[in-house]
Amino acid sequence: MKMVKKYAGVMLCAAVSLSLAACGPQESSSEKTSSKGSELVVWEDKEKSIGIKDAVAEFEKEHDIKVKVVEKPYAQQIEDLRMDGPAGTGPDVLTMPGDQIGTAVTEGLIKELNVEKDVQSLYTDASIQSQKVDQKLYGLPKAVETTVLFYNKDLISEDELPQTLEEWYDYSKKTADGSKFGFLALFDQIYYAQSVMGGYGGYIFGKDKDGNDEPSDLGINNEGAVKGAELIQKFYQDGLFPAGIVGEQGINVLESLFTEGKAAAIISGPWNVEAFSKAGIDYGITKLPKLENGKNMSSFIGVKSYNVSAFSKHAELAQELAVFLANEKNSKKRYEQTKEVPAVQSLASDTAIMKSEAARAVTEQSRFSEQTPNIPEMNEIWTPADSALQTIATGKADPKRALDQAAETAKGQMKAKHSGT
Secondary structure: OOHHHHHHHOOOOHHHHHHHHHHOOOOOHHHOOOOOOOEEEEEEOOOOHHHHHHHHHHHHHHHOOEEEEEEOOHHHHHHHHHHHHHHOOOOOEEEEEHHHHHHHHHOOOEOOOOOOHHHHOOEOHHHHHOOEEOOEEOOEEEEEEOOEEEEEOOOOOHHHOOOEHHHHHHHHHHHOOOOOEEEEOOOOOHHHHHHHHHHHOOOOEEEOOOOOEEEEEEOOOOHHHHHHHHHHHHHHHOOOOOHHHOOOOHHHHHHHHHHOOOEEEEEEOHHHHHHHHHOOOOEEEEOOOEOOOOOEOOOEEEEEEEEEEOOOOOHHHHHHHHHHHOOHHHHHHHHHHHOOOOOEHHHHHOHHHHOOHHHHHHHHHHOOOEEOOOOHHHHHOHHHHHHHHHHHHOOOOOHHHHHHHHHHHHHHHHHHHHOOO
16 A cells, blocks of 8 residues: 555544544444334445445345445545444444554454354465454454555566666666665665565564464564665665655655656556556566565555444444455456455455456565564554664664664554553
8 A cells, every 4th residue: 555554543642542442333233223214334444335336236235224325535434433333423343454454443343243164265374364353353444455566667677677676776777876776665665675684583472372463572673674774785886776755745746757768667556557547658467576586576555445333323234235245256346347356365366356466466566575574563663663764864873873773763652551461
C-alpha cells in the first residue's frame, strides 16, 4: 500500500482505546433476532465496490435483506469506526489493512470470528496469520499486495535488467545525471528500506516460542540492519537518488520521475498499475532483485481483509457476509474487476489470474516477504525508524548511530504506551 496508508494505525489515544473497549456492545444468544428485512452496511475500499457488486446482490437475494455498500479509503476506516461505531452509524462489515488488526482488537473495535478451520485453510498462511491476535481470528483476507520492481521498457529491456541491488547501483552510476536516473526507491522509509535491511538479517520484532511477534526483541538496529542501511546510504551519498525523494513528498516525486520517463526502474506496488498504464508508460513488473549475499530482497506483505464491527447489531449475519465475500468464487470475481491479487491459495495458480504480469510479480515476491507486524507496538516503530532513515539519507548521521537512536526511542514509546501488554 502507499506509505501514507501505513500511518493510519499510528494515531492512537489511550483514553479513546479504553473507552471504546468498554463500550463495545455485547450480544448474547437470547438477544439474537431474525435478520429478515434487516440492512447490513459494508464499508468497501474506494473505487473497489464494483468487485463485490454481484456477490452482494446474491447475498441479498438469499437472505432477504438489504446490503448498503459505502466506499471509504480502507486505511481510514478504523479511524472512522472509532466515532461512527458508538454513534450507531458505523458499518457491520469493514475492510482494513492487516497491520491495524492488533490495534483494533486492543481498542475493542472488531469482533472475533467463529470460522471453521476448513474455511481458514483456503487462504495463504501469511494472509490468514495477519488476521490473528493471540491465535484468535478477527478477519478474513480478501487481497494481498507487496512491493515489486517496475521498469520502463523504453529505457531498459527485460534482458538488460540487473539481477542484484548492487548491480542496480552500478547501472545507476552509469546512467544518473541529475535529471535522469537509473533505479529509485523510497529507502528513507522503513516500509521500503526493510527490503534491504531484512535481506541482511535486520528485523522489526523477534518471535516468541509460539511464533508471535515479541516487542521486547527489537531488530531494527542489529548488525544486519546496519549493513543494509549502509548500502542504502550509498545511493544517496553518490547522487544516484535525487534529494526530492526524501520526506513526505518523496512518493510523488518518485512516481512523477517514472511516469515522465526519467527513471529506468522504481520500487512501488500494484496500487500503481492503473496509474502507470494511464500515463502511457510501457512498463514491465518483476520481483525485487537479490542482494550480494544471494538472498532476495524481502518486503512486507500487505493484507486487506473483511472484518466485523464490534458495534454491529447483526454480528452473526455480518460474519456470514464476510465469509461469503472472501470465498474462492467471489475472490476471483473481485480480482476480475479490481485486479487486486486474491489471498486464496488455490487462485495463486489460476491461469486467468496469472496472465497478469503484476499478479505474477506479487505472487513471486510474496515468497520472499514477511508479514507486516499487526501488534499495537508496531505503531511505535514507523516514525522513529523513518526519522533515522531520513538522517541516513541526508548524511546527517551514520547508520549505526541513527538506528540505535531509533531503537531507543521506539523502546521508550513502547514502554510508555504498552507496558501492560
